[in-house]
Amino acid sequence: MLSHEKVWAAIDALASYNEMTPSGLAKRAGLDPTTFNRSKRFAGDGRPRWPSTESLAKILEATGESLKSFAGRVEAPEQRPSTTLSTLPVAGFSNVHEENAFDTTGRPTGKNWETIVFPTDHTQNIFALEVSGDALLPLYREGDLIVVAPSAAVRCGDRIVLKPSEGGLAVYTLLKRTPKTLQVQTIGDNPEKAALLHSAIEWTARIIWASQ
Amino acid sequence: MLSHEKVWAAIDALASYNEMTPSGLAKRAGLDPTTFNRSKRFAGDGRPRWPSTESLAKILEATGESLKSFAGRVEAPEQRPSTTLSTLPVAGFSNVHEENAFDTTGRPTGKNWETIVFPTDHTQNIFALEVSGDALLPLYREGDLIVVAPSAAVRCGDRIVLKPSEGGLAVYTLLKRTPKTLQVQTIGDNPEKAALLHSAIEWTARIIWASQ
């Protein structure tokens, strides 16, 4: 049965299972961080306050949990829910400035990485970066996720994430590849061309998907 | 996943299983008989209206159904397993001008659809559209795929695909939802604002991913 107490307990369990607080879970789901505050679970007059079904739908979508699995948390909390969908690493652009965010082959490593639900077969070592700031408008807005595949072939015209030997990650459109340089164009208003020496580039990765 | 459409279908199925109408089920649960009226499933401005979690608790208690069982109604009984490397339907924008490319709920149907490999768990009825022409530059280039989720919640600022009652699909950024209109902005160079009457819109779907 579905009771007020059990549904809130299930929300707490879902948050904990995903290594989040109720506040963090609400944010992940696109809700106000205070939506699931314990102090909001009863109204001022003591009446139980229920989370809305739409809020439940949002947290299930945000964590990749099925309703059946969530129902297991409500009705039989001691039983382990089934595993969630596959995930891939994601970090903010600004969080990967540090040298130890990637290993020498460009794979995400270290503590700056979180995970998001994105069904993937894990054979391409893909990862995602979260856009911060407005530099990449109108193509990528703040909060958008860019999914990149280091192993994917890159052709002229593709959009890429590039790690220079010095400095932070950058996003470009690849114009042309010459023996000594990579000719690229910045993304955003007033795009500028640049020629980057291969020797100044640690790795590049092709952007394959962008969230909207 | 828990979607607006599926939760209402599950309520209808629960009523039918118990040899009741939605009105009868609401009464049995101690709710107003008009609570589950079909005319109340969308607000006047077209926004989906969700039954509350407390109402769900009441109908489950009234019929003796567990949440797990109800979850089975929400997520299809013959549900497909969540696998990687699944596919989703894709068609070119110009190929869906014909009236029979979508059914009345906006789901792809007919012979214009192919499939692409795109990891998805198939519970959101998502599909993809392939961009043709340059109208959506610089955001979407010819050949890009836009993945859309009809069941996903749409918030202001989201990019959407919209099917008007007359004419072909269009892509917009949603600015604001008013009781009579959807205020949108075209995507592409020189974006223009427009206010579309809800009555002139068959369905909208949120764009969730775009290929690069």
Place this chain on the structure above:
DNA sequence: CGGAAAAAAGGTATTTATTCCTGTTTGATT
């Protein structure tokens, strides 16, 4: 241990679901 950030308490404004109401449609019964 101190400082910064996240989480949470709790209040108010806004948005959204239900209740209440009237009228129409539908289905069952005679």
Place this chain on the structure above:
DNA sequence: AATCAAACAGGAATAAATACCTTTTTTCCG
């Protein structure tokens, strides 16, 4: 075919959940 009750459409009023906001507490990191 007529009648009646149930179901439903749809609008307005009311109740309830979320968003927004400020402040306090807790947690984490250097």
